[in-house]
Amino acid sequence: MPDEIDPAAPPADGGPAWFPPAQPAMRSSRRSVVLAVSALVTAVLLGVLVVAPAPYAVDSPGPTKDVLGTDNGTPLITIKGAQTYDPTGQLRLVTVSGTGGPGFPSTVLTVLRGWISRWSVVLPREDLYPEGKSQDEIDQTNQQQMTTSQEDATVAALTELGYAVPATLTVAGTVQGSGADGKLQKGDVITAIDGKAVPTYQDLADVLAAVKPGATITVTVKRGGSSVEVPVVTGKRPDGSAQIGIYIDPTFHPPIDVKISIDNIGGPSAGTMFALGIIDMLTPADEAKGQVIAGTGTISITGDVGPIGGIRQKMAGAVRDGARWFLAPDSNCNEVVGHVPRGLHVAKVSTLHGAREAVAAIGEGKGETLPTCS
Template sequence: MSRRALALMVAGFLTVVLALFGAMLPVPYVALSPGPTENTIGDANGKPVITIDGHQTYPTDGKLSLVTVAYQGGPDNRLDLLTALRGWANPSIAVVPEEAIFPRTSSLEQVEQENTQEMSDSQQWATAAALNALKVPIEESVSVAQTDKGAPADGKLKPGDVIIAVDGTPVTALESVATAVQKHKAGDPVKFTVRRGGSSTDVTLTAGKADDGRTVVGVRMQTSYKFPFKVDISVGDVGGPSAGLMFSLGIYDKLTPGSITGGKSVAGTGTIDPAGNVGPIGGIEQKMVGAKAAGATVFLTPADNCGDAVKAVPQGLRLVKVETLSGAIKALDTLRTGSGDVPACTAG
């Protein structure tokens, strides 16, 4: 073999080795792909997704499916370059910078905890939205979600404490607590009356000052609800707030005679608040692919996601624009009866 041929062979071998080595290098990206779907009026893992005790329920049919996004990668298990390149070439997969999913200011554990808390909140808000739509009275209260480490409230107020009053003034909403605290200066005593373990107790905190000059006590709050009957939602290892709309529709369907789907396979996504407002979500492209693969023919789309959705909608999947829970119910009723026009997503 000539020296030139040998050199070319060695160079070619080294090029292949380097290419293979480069393909295995980890890169700071995350691949998002269509995740599993769950029928909120059906079963998951052998048990109903939504269970209602203490109130009459009605038979349902069709599907009201929530859709999810699966991810591959992350700080503890980074993608290799070859997997990222394959994802970029696949229109049903989105490859995004790692910090878009895992902010550098948060650990993996913190992101997972936030997703779990968002799912828990969305279930509470979905139940509240459905019952509000049905004019079922519910009780609201303001409770402690957590306290900031080292803040005046740390160790004195506890998660789950229901805040009854601040300085003797009854608390009616989250904003009323902040308003009461803002009346003080740093160093002033602030008296919280809370319900803890079935009894009321007074807790006096010394107000502090935030970097922006606001008076604070370092308590993070949430609105809690007491429902007149039990609504249990079980979806396994799913996090985030984007299933709120479909939870609400599932609860509403089970509590009302007839079927709002008309036997259709309906999927959808969107956050929900207790007033029934539907908010935008991420991963709309992957969620539509997952919905289509699960047999859905109708996809309930938050209005703010319509622009992206119409650019990537799979063939045979009808996009219905929704802004509120009542709007979604009306649209499904129209689809079932064929009695009018249904709001559609448009490119504009």
């Protein structure tokens, strides 16, 4: 009877080498290696997604600030030379956080998140950031716009409250081909129109509002220490009103000292909210009465509320930070309709006076009656 053969033993006759079949432990080891390698490759790919730049710009809801509150312990609005009153509500300016600009590239992961998010927008980088501009240049432009916006907000708010804000109206240049071209000069200081003194910018606007486009007006200016009268044929603005055809660099002399302090936020879109904050602090009536009201819009010296960018992201940021009410420029309504976050009521405004009335209506519990975008 032949001996029993141990299947794990090598041949005893010195025949060809024999290898035993793979054991379960070896198969398990190989599987572990494959899984480990796969995990490593996945981790590397995820790492690439996190840091790899993408040729897109992503705008998302940014932080909001209560203009009636503080920023890093400093009041956003400080007023000297007049009685101020403590408010109980909040007036929040809203912002957009963006990536894709010089020095702040969007990653692949950021772009994917932007595409998924309802409140973010992804655009080709060149649509938002001009080629050849550094981040310092962009920041400088944004800061200049913010500074101008704060000055315009101060003048508009004080004018809305009935203060006269004297201004030196200096001609910075003329529009080529206009009636003023070749007649008014850079450095001229406008003092009167058709014999009517214009000591404030609002006075200038009021006088021109009564002039028909195409009419000849007499512009009195100070030039080289002398008073000079210059006849100018007015042009026509897009809205149908008359214009002189000049660029004015006004220097304002407010009767009240208003200082606005805010860091790391640029652009002109907070103008309307700054103006409303100044009004709220200078009036004994508590307009907002505990309500959290957010809003946006540029502001002109004469109190016109203008359009801004990123309103969808700004509405989302407002809701996130507790606002139930939002003031939107009338000219942005086409971007508002169909994109209002749940729990937010949007009131459209076109002037500072209208925005002021909207805040008062919200404080009185009548916010639902305000006109909205439709």
